[in-house]
Amino acid sequence: MSNKLRWGVVATGGIADVVTGDLRLLPDVEVLAVSSRAVPKAEAFAAKHGIPRAYGDYADLLADPDVDVVYVATPHVQHHAVTRAALEAGKHVLCEKPATLTLAELQDVVHLAHERGLFFMEAIWTRFNPLVVRMTELIAEGAIGEVRSVRADFGFTLEHDPEHRLWNKALGGGSLFDLGIYPVSFAHLVLGEPETVQAHGRLVGGVDAEIGMLLGYPDGVHALLGSSLVSPLKSGAVVYGTRGLVDVPEALYNPSRIVVNGVEHRHEQEGAGYVPQLREVVKRVRAGETESPSMRPAESLAILRTLTRAAERVGLTYDDVTVG
Template structure:
């Protein structure tokens, strides 16, 4: 079994989780890390036993034998850092949201396709065993035809105007940080909506604190989605079908199982594997794609990501949120 050499570009909190998750894959190795702070890179490398640590993102391109780069920088940096790696011929797994807007996403996609290099959004939710199982049950008609999907994601974030979550210069707000999860899960199960309506409340910096979205689909289904930085929500997703309900158990974006509620039956709990944080599932999928010579994921193609970015743009237009770099 071939071992794949990973690099991480950007060493914030999520990079630590990815590094820990990568250690769960027997055929993956963290080969290089890059930060704008050389000391931070060296400390990260020492903690995880990484042979190469560099103090600039450009320098990462000089490290030999990199098979894939995981980009873990803030939202506003994804576009530039993805292009940096793609132009150097390096396959990329880019953290979500994929970009600030659909225009950036389109350019990232065009470069990857023109150069024939693998690119995928790091939407880890898609690769959890519970999600695979839920899609299988829905496809089998277990809950009948989906009529409505409800999903929420919220936590209490201290109001720090210059911080990542509330700073418009860093593409802050609940929508791009966590509202993207309910949008993603609705798209995964219901496809492209015919209509999107959204309302939001703002922080003092102008970004959204609460964002509520209502979606309607051609087949007659609807979705109600919510994200907030002001309250702890249940972080749940429920699919209401014509013959029953399907609940993703645990936090839906990192689900640990499924609960089926069918008429005249006791609820049926189906546990699903969830090891550690769960980032290894997406990393494993990237490795499988690379082994097959693929330049896109069949489970999370760039068209899906592009359409999701268009949905985010549509919501922001409705709530009147435009970032200064746009």
């Protein structure tokens, strides 16, 4: 490994563009390569971000011996295939959420990463947001007493277009796995994996346009969660305790402020907000570790179990669209 950790970016869409911008803010990182099925797109992306190597196929990027870590930013349905190939090529992996669409796929890549001794993490940046970290500390210290319930939502209106990735089942579309993963992950962070999962929603073209979830825990503790592509849900969260509450007023996925028992907490965001997550990957890979304690593969599996249970309640499945 060189003095700088060398990254390869697979795909050139909007999320890849923003995350790559944040990667370049880290002094001990070099974004060495990018791949896209369309070579001109890879070349344009490389020129924009000062990336020296552009490939037309992710297999070529994975064959580059100088790439240490791969960031997977393809459509959801391709995550498993690209992640598995990267691990087989001996690369550490940061994969956008959801890491895979099925439990079998996620179990496969988690096992492979463990077998190869490679770092693997699902990119749920919320877990590394300084205010979210502080929130968990305050809750653990008893600032709001015993947590009794969580409310969390994430939704917006998106005109129905069967070709758009969020409405296209063949691309892993729907609100639950793209947006609902944030409220579910938030509930898991505060309460852990639920005993029961209830859900009610509506399918359009085989994907969920909206879904509401009730997660049940012992002694009546619960979480009410929602995601939608047809309603502008308040994309925030509230954690209710026996002696107070934590309010995340907006941007549940990347809050810039939280209010704990009436006291506001703020932080200055680094870059577009992905820097803390990316710094964590660098730290763990440099240390020879294969996972982050803040977002372990076991946690990704637990979150996906909950998502899968909710999906089954509304008749949503991706088993028939998964690619190898």
